[in-house]
Amino acid sequence: QVQLIESGGGLVQTGGSLRLSCAASGGTFSQYSMGWFRQAPGKEREFVAAINWSGGYTNYGGSTQGRFTISRDNAKNTVYLQMNSLKPEDTAVYYCAASIIPATPTSKFQYRYWGQGTQVTVSS
Numbered sequence: 254q255v256q257l258i259e260s261g262g263g264l265v266q267t268g269g270s271l272r273l274s275c276a277a278s279g280g281t282f283s284q285y286s287m288g289w290f291r292q293a294p295g296k297e298r299e300f301v302a303a304i305n306w307s308g309g310y311t312n313y314g315g316s317t318q319g320r321f322t323i324s325r326d327n328a329k330n331t332v333y334l335q336m337n338s339l340k341p342e343d344t345a346v347y348y349c350a351a352s353i354i355p356a357t358p359t360s361k362f363q364y365r366y367w368g369q370g371t372q373v374t375v376s377s
Contacts, residue, residue: 255280255366257349262371265339269375273334275349275368282330283307286352288364289323289334291345291373301347302334303357312357316342339375346370 261273273289288303300314302323311323322335332349350364358364 255282255285255351257351257366257368259347259349259368259371262347262373264374264376266376267340269339270335270337271339271373273336273347273349273371273373275332275334277330277332277351280351280366283327284353285366286354286356286358287323287325287332288350288352288358289332290348290350290361290364291343292348292370293345296345298348298361299345300359300361303352303359304332305356310357312359314359336373339373341375341377343373344375345373347373 256279259275289301290298292298303312304323308325320338325332348370349368351366352358352364
Protein backbone atom coordinates (compact mmCIF):
# COMPACT_ATOMS: atom_id res chain seq x y z
CA GLN A 254 0.00 0.00 0.00
CA VAL A 255 1.40 3.34 -1.08
CA GLN A 256 0.50 6.56 0.70
CA LEU A 257 0.82 9.85 -1.17
CA ILE A 258 0.79 13.30 0.40
CA GLU A 259 0.72 16.44 -1.73
CA SER A 260 1.90 19.86 -0.64
CA GLY A 261 2.73 23.23 -2.12
CA GLY A 262 -0.65 24.42 -3.26
CA GLY A 263 -1.95 27.89 -2.55
CA LEU A 264 -3.13 31.18 -3.98
CA VAL A 265 -1.10 32.84 -6.73
CA GLN A 266 -1.67 35.64 -9.21
CA THR A 267 -1.92 35.14 -12.96
CA GLY A 268 1.54 34.62 -14.41
CA GLY A 269 2.96 33.35 -11.15
CA SER A 270 4.55 30.03 -10.28
CA LEU A 271 4.09 27.23 -7.79
CA ARG A 272 5.87 23.97 -7.15
CA LEU A 273 3.84 21.04 -5.93
CA SER A 274 5.45 18.12 -4.13
CA CYS A 275 4.15 14.63 -3.54
CA ALA A 276 5.83 12.47 -0.91
CA ALA A 277 5.35 8.72 -1.12
CA SER A 278 5.63 6.09 1.57
CA GLY A 279 4.75 2.46 2.11
CA GLY A 280 6.11 1.05 -1.12
CA THR A 281 9.10 0.98 -3.44
CA PHE A 282 8.76 4.39 -5.03
CA SER A 283 11.04 3.70 -7.97
CA GLN A 284 8.76 0.87 -9.12
CA TYR A 285 5.94 3.27 -9.92
CA SER A 286 5.15 5.61 -12.72
CA MET A 287 3.85 8.84 -11.22
CA GLY A 288 1.26 11.27 -12.44
CA TRP A 289 -0.43 14.55 -11.64
CA PHE A 290 -4.10 15.16 -12.31
CA ARG A 291 -6.38 18.05 -11.52
CA GLN A 292 -10.07 18.55 -10.98
CA ALA A 293 -11.97 21.81 -11.09
CA PRO A 294 -15.49 22.12 -9.62
CA GLY A 295 -18.05 20.46 -11.85
CA LYS A 296 -15.44 19.01 -14.20
CA GLU A 297 -13.86 15.64 -14.81
CA ARG A 298 -10.47 14.79 -13.36
CA GLU A 299 -7.95 15.85 -16.00
CA PHE A 300 -4.51 14.47 -16.81
CA VAL A 301 -1.74 17.01 -16.23
CA ALA A 302 1.58 15.17 -16.42
CA ALA A 303 3.26 11.81 -15.92
CA ILE A 304 6.78 10.51 -15.46
CA ASN A 305 8.21 7.03 -15.73
CA TRP A 306 10.07 5.23 -12.94
CA SER A 307 13.50 6.59 -13.82
CA GLY A 308 12.45 10.10 -14.78
CA GLY A 309 13.71 9.57 -18.29
CA TYR A 310 10.30 9.87 -19.93
CA THR A 311 7.61 12.46 -19.34
CA ASN A 312 4.22 13.21 -20.83
CA TYR A 313 1.95 16.24 -20.53
CA GLY A 314 -1.66 17.16 -21.05
CA GLY A 315 -2.32 19.54 -23.89
CA SER A 316 -3.34 22.51 -21.76
CA THR A 317 -0.19 22.49 -19.64
CA GLN A 318 2.58 21.50 -21.99
CA GLY A 319 5.32 24.11 -22.11
CA ARG A 320 4.31 25.66 -18.78
CA PHE A 321 4.45 22.73 -16.36
CA THR A 322 7.37 20.39 -15.64
CA ILE A 323 7.18 17.07 -13.82
CA SER A 324 10.23 15.58 -12.14
CA ARG A 325 11.05 13.02 -9.48
CA ASP A 326 13.72 12.27 -6.91
CA ASN A 327 13.72 8.56 -6.16
CA ALA A 328 16.18 9.04 -3.29
CA LYS A 329 13.59 11.25 -1.59
CA ASN A 330 10.52 9.28 -2.70
CA THR A 331 9.10 12.50 -4.07
CA VAL A 332 7.59 13.71 -7.33
CA TYR A 333 7.30 17.39 -8.21
CA LEU A 334 5.22 19.56 -10.48
CA GLN A 335 6.71 22.93 -11.34
CA MET A 336 3.97 25.21 -12.64
CA ASN A 337 4.88 28.45 -14.41
CA SER A 338 2.86 31.12 -16.20
CA LEU A 339 -0.22 30.14 -14.25
CA LYS A 340 -3.65 31.09 -15.55
CA PRO A 341 -7.03 31.32 -13.81
CA GLU A 342 -8.12 28.21 -15.72
CA ASP A 343 -5.40 26.25 -13.90
CA THR A 344 -7.43 26.65 -10.70
CA ALA A 345 -8.25 23.17 -9.39
CA VAL A 346 -7.45 20.55 -6.82
CA TYR A 347 -4.25 18.84 -7.90
CA TYR A 348 -3.79 15.14 -7.21
CA CYS A 349 -0.70 12.99 -7.22
CA ALA A 350 -1.08 9.35 -8.28
CA ALA A 351 1.02 6.19 -8.60
CA SER A 352 0.72 3.54 -11.28
CA ILE A 353 2.28 0.11 -11.75
CA ILE A 354 1.96 0.54 -15.51
CA PRO A 355 5.31 1.33 -17.13
CA ALA A 356 6.09 4.48 -19.09
CA THR A 357 3.76 7.46 -18.67
CA PRO A 358 0.11 6.47 -18.33
CA THR A 359 -2.36 9.25 -19.03
CA SER A 360 -5.70 7.77 -17.92
CA LYS A 361 -6.90 8.12 -14.34
CA PHE A 362 -8.05 4.50 -14.52
CA GLN A 363 -4.43 3.39 -14.90
CA TYR A 364 -3.47 4.72 -11.49
CA ARG A 365 -3.89 2.63 -8.36
CA TYR A 366 -2.93 5.00 -5.57
CA TRP A 367 -4.03 8.61 -5.03
CA GLY A 368 -3.23 11.43 -2.67
CA GLN A 369 -5.84 13.64 -1.01
CA GLY A 370 -5.10 16.59 -3.26
CA THR A 371 -3.88 20.15 -2.81
CA GLN A 372 -5.79 23.27 -3.85
CA VAL A 373 -4.28 25.63 -6.40
CA THR A 374 -6.07 28.92 -6.96
CA VAL A 375 -4.94 31.42 -9.60
CA SER A 376 -6.41 34.88 -9.29
CA SER A 377 -6.95 37.14 -12.29
